[in-house]
Amino acid sequence: MKKINFLIGIIIFLFVFFNLSFFYLSIKLSDEISFYEKKIENIHHENINLEKKLSEISSLEYAKKTASNFGLTEKPKIYFLENLKYALVVKE
Amino acid sequence: MKTKLLFLFFLFFFVLIIFKLFYIQIISPYNFKYDFYLKSKKLLPERGKIYDVKKQPLVLNQNSYLLYLEPKKIDDKLKLIKFLSDKLEIPEASLEAKIDESKQWLAITSGIDEEKKNQIDKLKLNGIGFEKQFKRYYPESSLSAHLLGFVGKNKDGENIGYFGIEGFYNQDLSGMPGLLQSERDLFGKPIFIGVQNIIKPENGRDFVLTIDKTIQEITKKKLNEGIEKYQAKSGCVIIANPYTMAILSLVCLPDYDLDKYYQFSEDFFRNPAISDVYEPGSIFKPLIMAIGIEEKKIKPNDIYNEEGPIKIGEHKIKTWNDKYEGKITMTRILEKSSNVGMVYIGEKLGRNKLYDYIYKFNFDKLTQIDLQGETSGFIKPKSQWYDIDYATVTFGQGIAITPISMIRAFASIINGGYLMRPYIVDTIISQKEEIKIKPKTEKKIFSELTSEILKKMLVSTVENAEAKWDRPKNIKIGGKTGTAQIPIKGQYDPSKTNASFIGFGPADNPKFIILVALKEPKTSPWGSETAAPIFFEIVKELIVYYGITPDN
Numbered sequence: 001m002k003k004i005n006f007l008i009g010i011i012i013f014l015f016v017f018f019n020l021s022f023f024y025l026s027i028k029l030s031d032e033i034s035f036y037e038k039k040i041e042n043i044h045h046e047n048i049n050l051e052k053k054l055s056e057i058s059s060l061e062y063a064k065k066t067a068s069n070f071g072l073t074e075k076p077k078i079y080f081l082e083n084l085k086y087a088l089v090v091k092e
Numbered sequence: 093m094k095t096k097l098l099f100l101f102f103l104f105f106f107v108l109i110i111f112k113l114f115y116i117q118i119i120s121p122y123n124f125k126y127d128f129y130l131k132s133k134k135l136l137p138e139r140g141k142i143y144d145v146k147k148q149p150l151v152l153n154q155n156s157y158l159l160y161l162e163p164k165k166i167d168d169k170l171k172l173i174k175f176l177s178d179k180l181e182i183p184e185a186s187l188e189a190k191i192d193e194s195k196q197w198l199a200i201t202s203g204i205d206e207e208k209k210n211q212i213d214k215l216k217l218n219g220i221g222f223e224k225q226f227k228r229y230y231p232e233s234s235l236s237a238h239l240l241g242f243v244g245k246n247k248d249g250e251n252i253g254y255f256g257i258e259g260f261y262n263q264d265l266s267g268m269p270g271l272l273q274s275e276r277d278l279f280g281k282p283i284f285i286g287v288q289n290i291i292k293p294e295n296g297r298d299f300v301l302t303i304d305k306t307i308q309e310i311t312k313k314k315l316n317e318g319i320e321k322y323q324a325k326s327g328c329v330i331i332a333n334p335y336t337m338a339i340l341s342l343v344c345l346p347d348y349d350l351d352k353y354y355q356f357s358e359d360f361f362r363n364p365a366i367s368d369v370y371e372p373g374s375i376f377k378p379l380i381m382a383i384g385i386e387e388k389k390i391k392p393n394d395i396y397n398e399e400g401p402i403k404i405g406e407h408k409i410k411t412w413n414d415k416y417e418g419k420i421t422m423t424r425i426l427e428k429s430s431n432v433g434m435v436y437i438g439e440k441l442g443r444n445k446l447y448d449y450i451y452k453f454n455f456d457k458l459t460q461i462d463l464q465g466e467t468s469g470f471i472k473p474k475s476q477w478y479d480i481d482y483a484t485v486t487f488g489q490g491i492a493i494t495p496i497s498m499i500r501a502f503a504s505i506i507n508g509g510y511l512m513r514p515y516i517v518d519t520i521i522s523q524k525e526e527i528k529i530k531p532k533t534e535k536k537i538f539s540e541l542t543s544e545i546l547k548k549m550l551v552s553t554v555e556n557a558e559a560k561w562d563r564p565k566n567i568k569i570g571g572k573t574g575t576a577q578i579p580i581k582g583q584y585d586p587s588k589t590n591a592s593f594i595g596f597g598p599a600d601n602p603k604f605i606i607l608v609a610l611k612e613p614k615t616s617p618w619g620s621e622t623a624a625p626i627f628f629e630i631v632k633e634l635i636v637y638y639g640i641t642p643d644n
Contacts, residue, residue, distance in 0.1 A: 026283075026284035026285065027281075027284075029284055030277070030281040030282045030283065030284055031281060033281070033282050034280065034281045034282065041224075045155055045224070048153060048154060048155050048226075049154075049155060049206065051152060052152060052154045052229055052231075055149040055152055055229075055231040056231055058148065058231075059148075059149075059231040059232055060232055060235070060305065060306070060309050061231065061232055061233050061235075
């Protein structure tokens with residue numbers, strides 16, 4: 001009789017133990033799922049930002065702005081020399 | 093005794109729990125639904141992106157936020173209103189009127205970018221929240237406003253494309269939303285053994301256009317300079333591949349800012365290249381010439397005696413400068429753009445043939461270009477044609493057509509005689525497949541021979557034109573000028589014209605066909621002095637871009 005009670009006690013203990021472990025693991029997994037859900041969303045968010053930045057840098061608009069900053073958008077000015085101070089001297 | 097008391101104590105609470113459970117599940121079950129923990133979340137698809145022919149982005153998505161308030165959580169309402177009014181540029185009175193303290197959640201404004209969101213977040217005010225959304229981003233700004241269209245809202249507040257590609261392909265670009273059904277606890281974490289269903293969203297399809305953004309940039313710059321120089325009211329340039337009618341560039345000015353479309357009136361959204369009809373004028377003449385040659389009524393070297401004006405009923409038809417050269421060839425009729433010469437060709441063709449051919453070009457039908465907002469041209473029913481109509485149509489007046497149908501018809505006389513359907517989208521890319529759009533031949537109108545003859549005549553027209561243009565050297569370009577008076581209340585206003593030029597090059601194997609159309613240029617009414625120079629400016633850039641070498 002004592003042995004049976006002891007065995008029943010151990011079985012109940014094991015059931016409770018596994019139940020609690022399973023419960024704990026499921027909560028941990030839920031935590032991980034939540035964590036990775038947020039991470040995926042953040043990475044997706046970041047990807048969109050990076051794609052935007054990349055397209056900005058490779059755009060004609062950006063090239064125009066950069067060229068303007070370097071003064072490369074001005075048309076070349078033509079200078080006409082009217083009073084030449086130096087001239088070729090032709091040896092006779 | 094103590095043990096019994098302890099036992100009774102726990103038994104009491106145990107029985108309480110059972111009674112409560114019995115009440116929740118049996119006595120009043122409707123207050124506690126079985127799906128109490130089941131949360132449904134709509135998964136928004138990403139709107140499809142739009143690229144140019146070289147897969148350079150024209151339209152992308154960017155992160156944006158919807159700002160909402162939870163009025164019951166606001167600590168300092170005045171401080172919040174002042175701050176938000178300053179950041180969002182919304183009047184304080186409007187904000188205050190919006191905040192209803194009886195509500196749990198209030199949407200204030202959407203389309204807030206990342207930078208602004210971070211600025212608002214920094215202050216850490218209670219009662220403010222952000223919901224993630226997407227917004228369109230245009231890396232090339234408004235380079236292709238009329239082509240692309242914009243994304244606005246419908247009456248239900250959902251995103252919808254208007255005009256251009258966004259409007260025409262709205263369904264494909266929108267995609268399909270998904271659904272996530274998940275049992276969650278109070279902290280929002282999934283209940284592992286609960287219901288977890290997901291229907292993945294289908295992102296919108298991406299589009300690769302036939303448009304080359306470099307050519308688009310060249311076109312817009314030259315058109316803008318031209319409109320300013322010649323003081324035109326507006327203008328359009330269409331560039332296409334004459335063999336396929338793939339549109340390489342389409343610009344109409346004035347246009348609008350795609351990011352701030354709501355600040356512009358609806359008139360700006362219309363794409364005149366496809367939505368406005370106009371009388372084409374002399375650029376129509378090569379079509380009539382081609383018909384005459386195709387029907388073997390005339391040959392390029394046939395002679396016409398240009399004696400003077402022609403009388404049709406009570407109307408007198410003259411040349412543009414009222415000068416007459418006597419005996420001239422058919423080619424010379426095009427070179428000097430002789431209206432009387434064209435009337436002669438029309439008479440040789442006969443009314444029935446003339447009308448039937450004009451109908452063949454489908455001017456009164458949509459070209460079915462894949463842009464929203466297209467209009468068809470207008471051809472009067474045959475029963476309403478008078479003698480004068482048969483005469484004026486030979487030089488492009490008395491008929492109203494869209495610029496896109498004009499360039500399509502003109503392309504048919506240089507590409508071997510094929511009327512092609514113009515198109516803007518080259519490839520449609522979805523998650524599963526890539527669909528390549530093939531050029532579509534509507535019908536064959538002319539023979540190869542007629543096409544070759546017309547190309548030569550048009551090259552001669554450019555080379556022997558009255559106006560001297562800054563043409564690229566040693567590269568054969570063909571084309572025709574056009575100056576059409578604008579009808580106002582049934583009368584033609586001589587001071588107001590639609591000035592145009594249509595041309596192609598290199599003539600032996602054309603890589604491009606270009607139509608330049610200016611509305612009411614003030615410096616000169618003539619196409620040869622306004623539209624033609626813009627055409628040649630664009631051609632010079634295209635020659636460099638395409639690496640076209642001079643003819644031997």
